[in-house]
Amino acid sequence: MKKQWMLLAAAAALGWGGAAQAANPFTDVPRDSWAYGAVEALAAQGALAGYPDGTFQGERTLTRYEMAQITARLMAREDRLDAAQRADVARLAEEYADELDALGVRVTRLEKQAGTISWSGDSRMRYKRSTAGDGTWDGRVRITAQAAVNENTTVTGRFTSGNVNWQKDSGGDVKMDRMNVRHDFGGAALVLGRYEIDMGTQAAWLAGSAFDGAELYAPLGETASLRLGFGRFKDAAPDDPAGTFDEAEAFYAQAKADFSAVRLGVDFFRTSDFTEYGARRSAQVAGANVTVPLGRFRLFGDYYADTDAPGSPRVWAAGAGYGAVDRKKPGTFGIDAAYYHVEKGVYHQYMTGLDIDDTIFLQDGHFWLATGDVTLLPNLMLHGEWAFAYRPDGAGARDLSDAWELSLVYKF
Numbered sequence: 001m002k003k004q005w006m007l008l009a010a011a012a013a014l015g016w017g018g019a020a021q022a023a024n025p026f027t028d029v030p031r032d033s034w035a036y037g038a039v040e041a042l043a044a045q046g047a048l049a050g051y052p053d054g055t056f057q058g059e060r061t062l063t064r065y066e067m068a069q070i071t072a073r074l075m076a077r078e079d080r081l082d083a084a085q086r087a088d089v090a091r092l093a094e095e096y097a098d099e100l101d102a103l104g105v106r107v108t109r110l111e112k113q114a115g116t117i118s119w120s121g122d123s124r125m126r127y128k129r130s131t132a133g134d135g136t137w138d139g140r141v142r143i144t145a146q147a148a149v150n151e152n153t154t155v156t157g158r159f160t161s162g163n164v165n166w167q168k169d170s171g172g173d174v175k176m177d178r179m180n181v182r183h184d185f186g187g188a189a190l191v192l193g194r195y196e197i198d199m200g201t202q203a204a205w206l207a208g209s210a211f212d213g214a215e216l217y218a219p220l221g222e223t224a225s226l227r228l229g230f231g232r233f234k235d236a237a238p239d240d241p242a243g244t245f246d247e248a249e250a251f252y253a254q255a256k257a258d259f260s261a262v263r264l265g266v267d268f269f270r271t272s273d274f275t276e277y278g279a280r281r282s283a284q285v286a287g288a289n290v291t292v293p294l295g296r297f298r299l300f301g302d303y304y305a306d307t308d309a310p311g312s313p314r315v316w317a318a319g320a321g322y323g324a325v326d327r328k329k330p331g332t333f334g335i336d337a338a339y340y341h342v343e344k345g346v347y348h349q350y351m352t353g354l355d356i357d358d359t360i361f362l363q364d365g366h367f368w369l370a371t372g373d374v375t376l377l378p379n380l381m382l383h384g385e386w387a388f389a390y391r392p393d394g395a396g397a398r399d400l401s402d403a404w405e406l407s408l409v410y411k412f
Contacts, residue, residue, distance in 0.1 A: 067092075067099075071089065071092040071093055071100065072100060074089045074092070075089060075093060090118075117145055117146065117147040118145075118146050118147075119143065119144070119145055119146075120143075120144050120146075120411075120412065121141065121142050121143040121144055121411075121412055122141075122142050122409060122410060122411050122412070123139070123140065123141045123142075123409070123410040123412075124139060124140045124141075124407050124408070124409050124410070125137075125139045125407060125408045126138055126139065126140075126163075126355065126405055126406070126407035126408075127405060127406050127407070128355065128356065128357070128404075128405040129402070129403060129404050129405065130356075130357040130359070130403060131357045131359045131360060131387075131400040131401055131402075131403045132357075132359075132401070133401050136165055136167060137165070137166040137167055138163040138164055138165050138166060139163070139164045139166065140160065140161055140162070140163050140164070141160075141161045142158055142159065142160045142161070143158065143159045144156065144157070144158045144159075144178070145157050145158075145159075149181075152183060152184045152185060153181065153182070153183050153184075154181070154182045154184075155180075155181050156178065156179070156180055156181075156182070157176055157178065157179045158176065158177055158178035158179075159174055159175070159176055159177075160174070160175060160176075160177045160178075161173070161174050162174075162175075177194070177210060178194055178195065178196065178210065179193050179194050180192060180193030180194055180195040181193055187218075187219040188216070188217060188218045188219070189216075189217040190214065190215070190216055190217075191214065191215045191217070192214050193212075194210055194211070194212050194234060195210070195211060195215065196208050196209065196210060196211070197209055197210075197211040197215075197229070197233075197252070198353075199252075199254060199265070199267040199287075199289075200265070200267070200287075200289045200302045200304070201265070201289040201290070201291050201300040201301070201302055205289075205302055205304065205315075205351075205352065206267075206351055206352070206353070207352065207353025207354075208353040209233060209234075209235045209236060209350070209351055209353070210233075210234035210235040211229065211231055211232070211233060211234060211250075212231045212232045212234045213229055213230050213231015213232060213250075214229060214230060214231060215227055215228065215229035216228045216229070220255075220257075223257055223258050223259060224255065224256060224257040224258075225255070225256050225257075226253070226254070226255050227252075227253070227254040227255075228251075228252070228253050228254075229251070229252045229253075230249070230250070230251050230252075231249070231250065232246065232247065232248065232249060232250060233245070233246060233248075233250055233348075233351070234246065235350045235351070236348045236349065236350055236351045237348065237349040237350050238274075238275075238276065238348065238349070239276065239277075239348055239349055239362055240276065240277050242275060242278070243274070243275055243276045243277070244274045244275045244276075245271070245274045245276060245283075245348050246348075247274065248271040248272045248273065248274035248282070248283075249271065249272045250269050250270065250271045250272075251269065251270055252267070252268060252269035252270075253267075253268045253269075254266070254267050254268075260293075261292070261293075262290060262291070262292050263290070263291040263292075263293070264288070264289070264290055265288060265289045265290075266287075266288050267285075267286070267287055267288070267289070267304070268285070268286045268287075269283070269284075269285050270282070270283065270284045270285075270308075271283045271284075281308060281309065281310070282308045283306055283308050283309060284306060284307050284308040285304055285305065285306045285307075285346065286304070286305065286307070287302065287303050287304030287305060288302075288303060289301065289302045289303075296322055296323055296324075297320065297321070297322050298320065298321045298322075299319075299320050300318070300319055300320070300321065300336075300338070301316070301317060301318040301319070302315070302316060302317045302318075303315075303316040304316075304346060305346070306345055306346045309345040309346070310345070311343070311345070313343035313344060313345035313346045314341075314343050314346060315340070315341065315342045315343060315346045315347070315361075316340075316341050317338045317339065317340045317341070317369075318338060318339055319336055319337050319338025319339065319369075320336070320337060320338075321334065321335060321336035321337070322334070322335055323335060325373040325374065325375055325381060326375060327375055327378070327379050327381055327411050328375075328378050328379070329375060329378075330375050330376060330377055330378065331374075331375065332374070332375050333372065333373060333374035333375070334372065334373050335370070335371070335372040335373075336370070336371050336372070337368065337369070337370045337371075338368070338369050339366070339367075339368055339369075340366065340367055340368070340369055341366050342360070342361055342363075342364065342365055342366075342367075343364055343393075344362060344363045344364050344394075344397075347361040347362060348362075349362065354369075354371075354385055355383070355385055355405045355407065356385045356386075356387055356403040356404060356405050357403045359400060359403075360387055360390060360400055360403060363392065363394075363397045363398070363400075364392065364393035364394040364397045365390055365391060365392045365393055365397055365400070366390070366391045366393065367387050367388065367389055367390040367391070368387070368388050368389045369385070369386070369387050370384075370385070370386045370388070371383075371384065371385050371386075372384050376408075379410060379411040379412060380408065380409070380410055380411075381408070381409045381411075382406070382407075382408060382409075383406070383407045383408075383409050384404070384405065384406050384407075385404060385405050386402070386403075386404040387402065387403045387404070388402045388404075390402070
């Protein structure tokens with residue numbers, strides 16, 4: 001597209017294509033040119049600089065890099081734009097995101113302005129085989145809305161459909177399963193509402209679990225951070241129908257450090273008394289995790305124990321992985337495999353971030369867990385999980401069959 005046409009379209013979209021009022025901005029754009037108004041308006045806004053010799057060179061094809069420079073200048077003046085104009089610039093920023101990144105411009109800056117709502121989401125189509133040997137087909141859609149109240153405050157909400165069972169035509173009810181407000185002050189932040197909490201290196205330990213409460217985040221230098229929170233584990237259901245674990249108040253602390261050669265994490269949470277299998281008890285879980293990157297390979301491990309539960313049950317895992325999936329680059333992939341030792345009592349139902357049946361985490365046993373992702377098309381990924389070679393421990397444990405799932409994940 002010729003330069004004049006592109007700039008005229010940008011000026012018109014932003015409502016800046018009026019008649020000329022100032023001096024001729026470029027020597028090669030005559031006042032009787034059909035593009036003069038758009039060029040002058042953008043130059044007056046500071047979005048168009050031209051060339052050192054004072055020319056505009058409108059007949060030359062505009063490169064993506066040059067358009068990104070213009071978009072960056074518009075973003076720098078976003079405080080002068082109305083809501084419709086900010087939305088137009090946001091679309092330009094999304095289109096030229098890679099070029100803006102090369103210029104060192106943060107595309108997310110516009111999303112922090114009041115009056116702008118950004119939308120994102122994902123959809124999943126899944127086949128799941130449970131530990132009981134049953135197979136189900138289901139689907140889910142999640143949509144996240146994020147809006148800026150001011151430059152330091154952001155509101156986030158996520159709408160999630162229930163898993164629609166295609167065989168039984170059940171589920172599908174929509175609810176808001178995440179709703180929180182984040183206040184940033186300096187490098188620290190305060191989050192209030194229902195948000196996600198993650199502990200450990202793998203999805204098998206508190207990954208993506210909802211927590212109702214408040215969290216204070218504080219950076220500790222450039223390589224470490226600390227999180228403190230108080231509330232309730234919303235997603236963690238009791239293992240028995242009469243249990244009240246999800247009603248117990250909980251305090252947690254989480255520290256992370258990234259030393260390049262090794263990444264470390266220390267986690268702790270303690271709950272008030274709750275009912276479990278007819279008895280009253282509390283939970284006090286402490287543990288640590290480590291990841292050692294080795295080029296495209298990685299080694300990792302987790303260890304957690306509940307010192308308040310009878311017998312002080314523990315869980316540990318050790319494994320290795322290779323690669324990393326990039327949802328924008330087809331053919332990229334990441335795989336992980338780990339060995340798990342689980343003692344009943346550390347986990348509660350729905351505390352894991354895995355898609356497979358979590359029954360294997362609710363009793364004593366050993367098993368292997370393999371997970372993997374591959375990008376098939378931009379924003380379309382194939383995800384898989386497989387728990388195999390299960391060996392039960394203890395007289396009360398039962399032999400569970402293999403559990404696995406495959407799903408297509410769509411990001412938008």
